[in-house]
Amino acid sequence: MDIFEAVYQRRSIRNYKDMPVEENILEEIIEAGTWAPSGVNLQPWFFAVIRSKEQLTKMKEIMECVSKRIEPDLKKRFEKHPSVVDDTTRFIKSMGGAPVCILAFRMKPDYADKADMVNLSIAAAMENILLAATGKGLGTCWLTAPVEAEVGQELKNIFATGKGELVGMITMGYPADSVKTLKPPLRKEGRYEFF
Ligand SMILES: Cc1cc2nc3c(=O)[nH]c(=O)nc-3n(C[C@H](O)[C@H](O)[C@H](O)COP(=O)(O)O)c2cc1C
Incomplete structure (x- = not known):
């Protein structure tokens, strides 16, 4: 797939088919993440790549707690749109039925004065993963909800002993609905200028 196609076709997917992601494809995608600047x-x-039934069940238990913790905030933010609150909490609890969940941690517990640079670099790797997955016909959604709900330490204890902080999470799988039928959130005006 052409890189521009991947950029424009990528959507946050919150509903997945009950269908595994092939191991070799998954490896290619994660490897692409590591080629970020x-x-x-x-x-x-x-990256902790979770795809066994047993570990996904563990993840869902933790995501149930994430959903409960962030619900009051969501209710405030989307006071006039209760359906957004319902859809978001449903997605977070179930991970949309995703067969793969990727947790992105800092490799080391301490990067001293380089914390911002480290987070930016991890974000670059995460975006590589999203685009590579799109190129393979997969859907993804980037989540910071587990970070906001402060379950990072718990996740680190299970999936990344001795590593650093949790930075984000990605759900991945084959989209339940055709991506072309999804209405993309419009892009806002005034976000760039040429000089
Ligand atoms: C840093 C970051 C954090 C995000 N956190 C969440 C999240 O916790 N839950 C969620 O459902 N979507 C999350 N998203 C997805 C955004 O809601 C989504 O990218 C945005 O609405 C634009 O839609 P699109 O990705 O389909 O273009 C996050 C995206 C980014 C980049």
């Missing part, structure tokens, strides 16, 4: 070439990411 990184500040002073630190390559400061660690």
Whole structure:
């Protein structure tokens, strides 16, 4: 797939088919993540790729707690749109039925004064993963909800002992609905200028 096609076809997918992602495809996608640029070439990411039924069940238990913790905030933010609150909490609890969940941690517990650079580099790797997955016909959704709900330490204890903080999470799988039928959120005006 052409890179521009991947950029424009990528959508946040919150509903997945009950269908596994082929192991070789998954490896290619994660490898593509590691080819992102990184500040002073630190390559400061660690990805825990969760796809066994047992570990996904564990994840769902933790996501149930994430959903409960962020619900009051969502209710305030989307006071006039209760359906957004319902859809978001349903997605978070179930992970949309995704057969793969990727947790992005800092590789090391301490990067001293380089924390911002480290997070930016991990974000670059995460975007590589989203685009590579789109190129393979897969859907993804980036989530910071587990970070906001402060379950990072718990996740680190299970999936990333000795590594650094949780930075984000990605759900991945084959989209339940055709991506072309999804209405993309409109892009806002005034977000760039040429000089
Ligand atoms: C840093 C970041 C955090 C996000 N966190 C969440 C989240 O916790 N839950 C969720 O459902 N979507 C989350 N999203 C997805 C955004 O809601 C989505 O990208 C945005 O609405 C634009 O839609 P699109 O991705 O389909 O273009 C996040 C995206 C980013 C980049």
